Structures are given as C-alpha cells and as structure tokens.
Amino acid sequence: MSLRRFILKRILSIIPILFGVSLITFALVHLTPGDPIDQMVGVNPHVTASDEAQLRDRYGLNRPLWEQYGVWMGNVLTGDFGQVYSNGRDVSAVIMMRLPETIALGIFGWVFGLAIAIPTGIYAAVKKGQLADDASRFIALSGISIPNFWLGLMLILIGAVTLSLWPVLPPSRQPLYHPYMLWYLVLPGITIGTAAAASIMRVMRTSMAEELNKEYVTAARAKGLPEQTVILKHVLRNSLISVVTLAATLTASIVAGSVVVEVVFNWPGLGRELINAINGREINLIMAITLFTGVFIIIANLIADILYAVLDPRIRYD
Amino acid sequence: MVRNTKQSRSEIKRRRVLQGIGAAGAISIAGCLGDSDGDAPFDIQLEVNSDNDDRVQMVELIASSLEESGYFNTEIEDYEWNDYVARVMDPAYAEDGFVPCIGLSGTFNPESFCQALHHSENHGQCCNLNGINDSELDDMLDDARYGVDVVEDPDLRRERYDEIWEYLAEERYSSITHFDLDAAVMNTDVHGFSMFPFSESIFSYGLFSPQDEQVMWMDEDAHPDDTDLSDLQEGGTLRIGAAENPDSFDPPYSTDTTSTMAQVFGFEQLLTSDRDGNLYPWLAESYELVETQDIDRLAYEDYMDEVDVDEDGLPDTDEQIIIQHPEDDPADGSVRVLTPAEAADAVDDGVFGMQFRYEIREGVEFHNGEELTAEHVVATVERYENSDLSAQTFDSLLHAREVDEYTVDLYAQVPDAEAERELPGLYIHSLEQADLEGNDLDPREGNDPIGTGPYVFEEISDEQYVEYSRNENYWVTELGVEQIDWFDGPSEFPDGPVIDEIEVEIVPDNSTRSAALQSDEIDITYGLTTDDLDGYDESNDYVVRSIEAGGYEYIQYPANVEPWDDDRLRRAVNLLVPRESIVENVLNGWARPAWTDIPELAEENGTVDAAALEDRIRPYNEYDPERAEELLEEVIEDHDLD
Incomplete structure (x- = not known):
C-alpha cells in the first residue's frame, strides 16, 4: 500500500466514525430529560401549556426523534446548525466567534505541554534511575493528579493576585492576535497543558530508555559520536514515534480540559459556551459543539496516523 | 419570580455544613438519612434542586432536625434544576405528598410573600406547589389588594395583611425559613454607594438617585469612610463584575437579573422608587x-x-x-x-x-x-x-x-x-424602537437600546463586557436636580450621575470574579459566596454593603394529603425548622431568620406594626421541640398511629 492509498483509506474510514459521533451526540442530548422550552419557560407562571406546545411545534421538538435526527443531519450537511433558541442567533455564527479563542488556548496548552514534556522526558531517560528520573516521575504523577480547576485557581491566586504578573481577566478589548495575548495565555496554557505534559513525559522517557538499549546506539557510541549527537539525532527521532501518536490523542484531553479552564480564566471560548448551552438546554448548540469537538479529535488522530506512517514506514505496509 | 439558582452553583465549599450538622445532630445525617429504619410515626420526603448548595444544606439541616425529634423518617431527593421545576410545577405533584423547597423573590408588595405561595389560582404554576386550596385564604388575599376600601384606606389594607399573617401562622401551609441579604463588595475607590434591595437595580440606583440622595463617585486617594458629598469628584470609570452575560436588552422580553441590570442604565419609568418603596414622580x-x-x-x-x-x-x-x-x-x-x-x-x-x-x-x-x-x-x-x-x-x-x-x-x-x-412600571421606549419585533431591541440585532436614562449604551462583546457612557444630554442635568419639586437634598448633590464610563465585565465564576476584584480589575461585584464576604468584610481595603432584599426560601407542606391535612402536623414540623441554625451555619449569618412571613421591605404596606406582629407570630416559628412533641402526640392519638 502506498502512502497515498493509506491516507485515502484513513480519510474514508472517518465517514462512518463521524456518522457514529453524530448519532451518539444526538441521542445523548435527546435522551436526557428536559428541553430548551422547559428552560425558556422555566417557572414563569404566565406561560401556558399551549404556548409551550406552540413553541415545541415551531422548533420541531414534538416530531419523532428519528425525524428530528434526519432533519438535523440534513441541515448539518449543508452547514446549518440551527439557531440558539433563547436569542435566535445562528449556532454556526456562535461557534465561529468562539472557535478561534478555543483553538488559540488549545494550541498554547499543547505547545506548552510538549515544551515541558520532551526535554524532561529525555533528561529522565538519560538519567534513568537517578534523582532526576524520580523527580520527573513525581512531577508527572502530580501533573496527572492535580485537577485543572484547582491548578488554574492557584495560578490565578499566585501569578495574578499575589505577584500581579498577569491580569485575572483576559484582555478582552485586545484582538486575539495581539502580542499581549501570548503573555496572558501563559497561565491558562500551563493549566491546560499540565496533564498532557505529564503523560507525554512518561512515554518520552520510556521509549527513549528503550531505544537507548538498542544495538545501534552502542554502535554509534562505538563509532565515537558525541553523546549529544547520539541522543538528539538518532535516539530522539526513533523514540518520537510513540510520542507523536500520544500527543495527537491527548488533543482530546486538551479539548476536554479547556471547558474547565475557560470558566476559571473567564476565556470566552467554546468550552464556556458549552457550559452555558448545557445550563440553558440549548440542544442545537450542545450538539454542534460536541460534534465539532468530535471532528477535531478525529482529525487530530488522523494527522497522528499519517505522521506515524511517515515516521515509521513499516506501518503502511501492513 | 423564582430566584436565580445559578449564583451559588459552582464552588461553595462544603465546610460549614459539617459544623451545622454537628449542631443539629451529626448522627442522623451520617447514619439515618436515606436509610430510614421506618420506626418513626411520620414519613417525610423533602425535595430540592441539587445545583443550589445552600438550599441543599438547608434541607439537610431541616431533615436532621426532624430525625432528631424521633417522630420522622426523612428522605431527601434532589433533582437537576429543570427537572425539579417541571416536577414541582406539575399540578398532580400536590397529590404525591412531598415537601418541596424553593426560593422566590418578592417585592415591596406584601402579596409577593403570601399570594404566590397560597392562592389557589397559583396552583400548577409559580408557586403554590402543593395545591393549597383554601377559599377563606383566597378571599383574604384578594380583599387585601382589591376593592375601593383598601385603595382608599391603607391602614385597612395593613390590618388585612396582619390577619393574613396570623391566619397563615395557624394554618402553616408553608414555612418561610429566611430572607436573603444581598451584598455587594467594592474596593475603596468607590464612594457614596448604598444598596437598593433588588439586585437588578443596585448599580443604576447607586449611580444616581435623588430620592435617596444617592450618588456614586470614584476617588482613589481617600477611603470612603472619610468622604461625604462635599468631597464628590466628577469623572472616572466604574468597572462592575457581573455574574452572567445579559441575555437580552429588550425590556419586555427579558426576565433575568443581569439583563435587567444592564437595561436600567439606559431606560427609565414614569415613576421611581426610594429604598423603602415610596414612589416619586420621575419622567x-x-x-x-x-x-x-x-x-x-x-x-x-x-x-x-x-x-x-x-x-x-x-x-x-x-x-x-x-x-x-x-x-x-x-x-x-x-x-x-x-x-x-x-x-x-x-x-x-x-x-x-x-x-x-x-x-x-x-x-x-x-x-x-x-x-x-x-x-x-x-x-x-x-x-x-x-x-x-x-x-x-x-x-x-x-x-x-x-x-x-x-x-x-x-x-x-x-x-x-x-x-x-x-401601572407605570414600564420602561419607556423611543418611537424609533416601539415597533420592533420582540427580542429585536438588542445591539446584537443591530439595535442599540435607546432610552431616556443617564447612561448610553456603547458596546457589547458577548461573554466579555458591556460598556456605557454618561448621557451628556440627560434631562436631570439639563433641568437641574433642584427643579424637581420633591427633591430636598443638600446643595452639593449633583445634577446627574458623575461617573463617566461604566464597564460591565462578565465573569461567571465566583472565585475568578473575586480574584479580579483583588487584582483591581473590577471595582465592585456581587453574588460572592458568604465565605468570601466574611473575608472582605474584615478587610480595610474593601467595603461590603448589604441589604435585606426580597429573596426568600420556603418549604411547602402537601396539605391535600393525609396526614398533612392536619394543621397540627404542619405546625409541628414548622416548630422543628431550625431557622436560626440555617442562617448561622448555612448562610454564615448573611440572611435573617423569617420570624414572620414578611420582610422589612414589604412592611410599609404589609403590617400595621412590624414589631407587634413579630411578637405575636414569632412563637409559632421559633425552634421548639417540646411544643412540637405535644402537637405530634395529639396527631398520633387522633389518627391512631403508633
């Protein structure tokens, strides 16, 4: 199988996955009790049962589920995610407004995670069994164990309130591409990247340590190559294969983590919108955000698979 | 209007409830709740929405107090807010025999503390949840508001409400537990601020209200304790930390607190009200x-x-x-x-x-x-x-x-x-916007709100901020406040608000909002947890202002279901509701126990003499296990229970 065929095959396999994602998203949202009309009406004593029925009729919420799914899916395929019930705005417009914020945060978290994880992992592998290795294990365990919201609040408390190095609230009057945003994003980036960094660090260390025991390393050293060249040029490249896959799958945890982090850091992204949507039972918005997240993760995995194939030629010939 | 439950949604610490439960009997919580051994004569199922921690803790306290009496097997069921509302608003709910707990927000109108809960026309909606259907009470409620006699004789009206409070104390269909205190926290740059009892108007009221000689100004150099009107400074920006995004700017199409709060900077009514509810001509x-x-x-x-x-x-x-x-x-x-x-x-x-x-x-x-x-x-x-x-x-x-x-x-x-x-409680629209479709009066629909008010809408960025600037052509400024015939304030009182810009920062998370206040990114906020309030209250760098607002919490008994149709049982449960403990332990003292059914803000029209009323009613509502036991024994005997 050529690389091109491999990629094509992987892309085609996305279609049934996406279909499954859409079905599960739709089912989960519709099987939970309560709908946006309940939310809109709330405990307003002045809304009558017929007003409610009228509203349900207007939004098609009284039709059979499979029919609602068909209509929704049909609309989604044409790029129409419906409206936000409470204010009549287009769901796709809301998502387009929030998506860049979340992507910026996600990329920053991801970059931060890798920037910490890879050097630390390498160092731990080289110093295997020594204090540095134990320390890195301790850090990794902490990173995985500490809940995002707590870490975020602590960073705000220390970095913003006590040291006054950062503002608590995002500089919302600046555009996203303003250089100051880079500085602001450090704290949320650390918060979001920590858990991912911890896992990557461990995998980096393990696969590095494994590679270091291989014969070609001994051969390279025997040739008299400087240790730095051996590690950074030969060993690192081979041990990165598993890290790449992991890093891509960790996109999921970064996306999920961003929900909490966006609330704590008051970041106006998709995660905060999702929380609002859930509280308001905004079915269309919940489904669209969930679907987007799903697609995002699938694409990240696809990229990982392709990179894997590029890095390790054995993969595509199976 | 039902109280917004989102306020205490997120990160209230479980802390003090443990102390509270300790006070009221820790064993019952730990051992018996939800696992009743069924040997007590009465079963009671208390119901609550799970997303309001304070409310849940309050119900836990009530349950443990009931368990401790030895007469009750208690269960607590909690529901997600939407499910809960759908459940308790269902007219059939009244036949199931449960005891729901919910919060409401009343006004200057005394009716909002009795009619909504008890009038039979409110069954199946807000908020006669257990179908109280007492025609005598219905007539009393109607006669206290409608009729030439009460219109012409406010004292007669007050007497009629006194009769209602006493009637309710005997019948005890519901137990109001406490009245909320609304609190705002600000840094010391904010001067001259005092609270209005309703959170949707606290800021607009605070900025400029000649009826109470209330005006707010910014001054970084002095502490608000050391300044008065003669130190007033013009200009500056007030940065408000708001807990929610304003859903709507369209006055007849919005019901949530934050939206109203944002609207009333720019809209006004024919009349205005002072802090005590007295009316003054305005527009x-x-x-x-x-x-x-x-x-x-x-x-x-x-x-x-x-x-x-x-x-x-x-x-x-x-x-x-x-x-x-x-x-x-x-x-x-x-x-x-x-x-x-x-x-x-x-x-x-x-x-x-x-x-x-x-x-x-x-x-x-x-x-x-x-x-x-x-x-x-x-x-x-x-x-x-x-x-x-x-x-x-x-x-x-x-x-x-x-x-x-x-x-x-x-x-x-x-x-x-x-x-x-x-009648005049309407926000007056411009003709330009009077024909807009519902919800279209919104900057996000291309229609910046136009009113007569002291501040002009500038900009909104959803989920981030809303900005207003001072109305340079404000009618009070043009007219001069001295020209308003009822105004009798000092000559230093300004002819309009003095703060130039208002920036409302939208920060839903309580802890983040609190942190933003501490890092000087906002000047004033509200809706913080009672723990935070205590901390700010002790600090000299912040000022906490609070006022007894219209919010209250109540549980309601299923009076249509045996044995709850016996008023002695309802009165006995009421005597076991630990109001003092709820306020001290759940709300850290940031509330007032409901010794009568009527809070201060509705006293003007709702009672002849509040102190005398409290003297009469308080014994019905104070924690009294001995009296409760007597009543319960009577019920047991009459109903042949063991």
Missing part, C-alpha cells in the same frame, strides 16, 4: 388618582368577545387578553375575553376601575434626540402586549390613553391597592 412631573370606581371584572362582560379555546383550554387569539371572563369554563369550548380594542371601548363608556393621570415632564430627550411625549407611553404599553412580561403588565393595567401631548392616563381594571406602583 412624569406629577401624577394623580383621578377616579376610583367600585367595579369588579364582571363589569367588562358586555365588552368581551367570545373566542374558541384550543386543545389546551386556552383562548385562541393573537390579541393581548386583558381579562378573561372569570365565570367561563374553557371546557365548554369557548370563553369571553377582553382585548385592547374593547378595553378602549369600555374606557370610552366610563367603565374602568381606576384612572391615573400623569403629567409628563417637558424637554426629556431620548438618546436618539426624540422628545418624550404621551405618545411614547402609549406606544410602550402596546409593545408590552403579548410580550414576555404581558401577564404581569396586564395584571392590573386596562388601558393607556393620550390626553394631550404631555398628559397620559393609565386605567386599572378594578380598584387595586397596587395599581399606583404597578
């Missing part, structure tokens, strides 16, 4: 009650149209229904209703309950340059027709009529002691 220069007629709603019978009802038993019409014939039964397929056109006919023929006349102030300019006239008032009333607020608007209002350019009459349906306050 109206003066007003008077022209005539009261002794009629009831049946007087409109001849003007009503017959309309078919739909499958839900509701009139099938696009017109605003002002009155539905009280004797018609939808089961017959049609009902008679009064719509705006016929209401006008009735007024033409002199059929109305009350007529109020408002002389509108000349020279009041809207943000778009229009001058306020009677036409604006009439157009505003029309925009409230069939809006989200139409039911409360036309609860009392019959018709609005332009008399001349600066005179407008508002008519009430029947003699109504609340009409004076209720």
